[in-house]
Amino acid sequence: MAKVLVTGGAGYIGSHTVKALGRAGHEVAVLDDLSEGHRAAIRSVPIHEGNVGDRAFVDAVLAAERPDAVVHFAAHCYVGESVTAPGKYWRNNAVATLSLLEALIGANAPVFLFSSTCAVYGEPKRGLLREDLPRLPVNPYGRTKAAVEWMLEDFHRAHGLRYASLRYFNAAGADPEGDLGEDHDPETHLVPLVIREALRGEGSLRVFGTDYPTPDGTCVRDYVHVTDLADAHVRAVGRLLSGGEPVRVNLGTGRGHSVLEVIRAVSERAGRPVPYAVVERRPGDPARLVARPGRARTALGWRPRHSGLPELVDTAWRWHEAHPEGYGE
Ligand code: UDP
Numbered sequence: 001m002a003k004v005l006v007t008g009g010a011g012y013i014g015s016h017t018v019k020a021l022g023r024a025g026h027e028v029a030v031l032d033d034l035s036e037g038h039r040a041a042i043r044s045v046p047i048h049e050g051n052v053g054d055r056a057f058v059d060a061v062l063a064a065e066r067p068d069a070v071v072h073f074a075a076h077c078y079v080g081e082s083v084t085a086p087g088k089y090w091r092n093n094a095v096a097t098l099s100l101l102e103a104l105i106g107a108n109a110p111v112f113l114f115s116s117t118c119a120v121y122g123e124p125k126r127g128l129l130r131e132d133l134p135r136l137p138v139n140p141y142g143r144t145k146a147a148v149e150w151m152l153e154d155f156h157r158a159h160g161l162r163y164a165s166l167r168y169f170n171a172a173g174a175d176p177e178g179d180l181g182e183d184h185d186p187e188t189h190l191v192p193l194v195i196r197e198a199l200r201g202e203g204s205l206r207v208f209g210t211d212y213p214t215p216d217g218t219c220v221r222d223y224v225h226v227t228d229l230a231d232a233h234v235r236a237v238g239r240l241l242s243g244g245e246p247v248r249v250n251l252g253t254g255r256g257h258s259v260l261e262v263i264r265a266v267s268e269r270a271g272r273p274v275p276y277a278v279v280e281r282r283p284g285d286p287a288r289l290v291a292r293p294g295r296a297r298t299a300l301g302w303r304p305r306h307s308g309l310p311e312l313v314d315t316a317w318r319w320h321e322a323h324p325e326g327y328g329e
Contacts, residue, residue, distance in 0.1 A: 002026050002027070002067075002068040002241055005028075005030075006070075007071070007073055007074040008073030008074030009045070009047075010041050010047070011074075012171065013073060014037065018042055019180060019230065020231060029046045030048070031048045032047060033050055033051045033074075036184070036185075038183060038326070041183075041327060048065075052097070052099075053092065053096030055102075055103060058100060058103045062107040066107075070100075070112050073115045074092075075092060075115060075144075079139050080283075082139055082140035089140045093141070093145065097151065101151065101155055109162075111164075112161060112163040113233060114152060116149060117141070117167055118250070121135065122137050123286040129291055164236040164247050166233065166236060166249060167248070167251060169221065169250065170221040170222060170289075171224060171226050171229055174315045174319035175315070176306070183323070183326030190259060191223070194263050198272075199321060206278075206279045207263070208280065208281055209279075210278050212287040212288075215258065216258050220256035220257065222256055222257075222291050223257055225304060225305075228302075228305060231305075232249075232302045239299065239300060247295075250296060251302075252293055254290065255290070256289075256290040263276060265309045265310060265313045
């Protein structure tokens with residue numbers, strides 16, 4: 001059992017990971033400024049409310065908690081917004097993380113898990129994405145995440161920082177027990193938007209482009225269940241605490257689904273077709289992002305168990321049906 005501090009633990013992937021770490025027997029505390037997270041999502045887990053870029057605050061939290069591991073989710077995550085407001089992303093995602101890392105080096109160097117992304121790969125031409133491909137991000141969001149990956153390599157070399165960089169593909173789904181789910185404001189992600197359309201019938205679902213070089217012309221993504229992502233974090237904490245080397249892994253399934261396939265899966269769950277309008281491409285969307293998943297299995301013993309599209313859609317559906325206003329905060 002370890003003491004684990006989770007930044008951004010009140011967010012979507014963070015809250016599912018907090019639950020999984022607790023289940024695995026770890027003692028968990030959250031550091032979150034609740035700018036995008038939800039207090040209800042962490043239930044009774046202790047929270048230090050403040051910003052990860054506030055060095056004095058972070059120093060005080062580290063002194064109080066003395067964590068063995070820090071899992072760092074706190075970040076902004078909208079690709080589109082990062083293009084129009086890059087400063088916000090560089091400050092929060094990169095500069096604040098630098099401040100956190102410097103604080104950790106001074107505080108008995110707990111092990112460090114970083115929330116990275118398949119956006120570090122940019123716009124790959126073909127095939128499954130392997131971890132050793134060059135990082136060629138095409139938007140500020142991806143660049144801030146790639147910058148932190150380089151930071152981690154330098155801190156490892158200079159200070160012996162032990163870290164794992166977990167590159168998420170498309171997180172979706174909700175806690176199978178129904179406690180936790182996805183509640184972003186604004187919501188921009190495909191799965192919750194298709195479900196919202198099915199449940200509310202507002203006629204607002206749009207498909208961004210049907211002229212991509214993919215089998216049905218819509219973009220292909222590797223959707224991975226948030227519970228599977230949470231499990232990977234528990235495994236990565238275990239690896240690092242037992243002395244494992246730093247690692248950079250894809251968290252994806254190796255199987256891609258198009259936008260129309262997702263709409264079809266939700267239509268099946270709904271028992272009726274979900275209507276949509278085809279509109280222009282969304283700027284910055286690569287045609288296809290699918291992980292080569294092998295390294296996570298070798299390094300973490302991880303494989304996705306809940307990421308089949310019907311199960312993923314069903315858990316998300318149940319959350320949205322039971323929580324029409326999300327956490328209602
Ligand atoms: N998408 C869409 N309509 C929407 C939201 C998303 O057609 O209202 C498409 C988007 O262009 C992308 C895929 O669905 O090809 C997944 O988008 P999402 O924003 O969920 O995740 P991303 O891959 O951008 O991280």
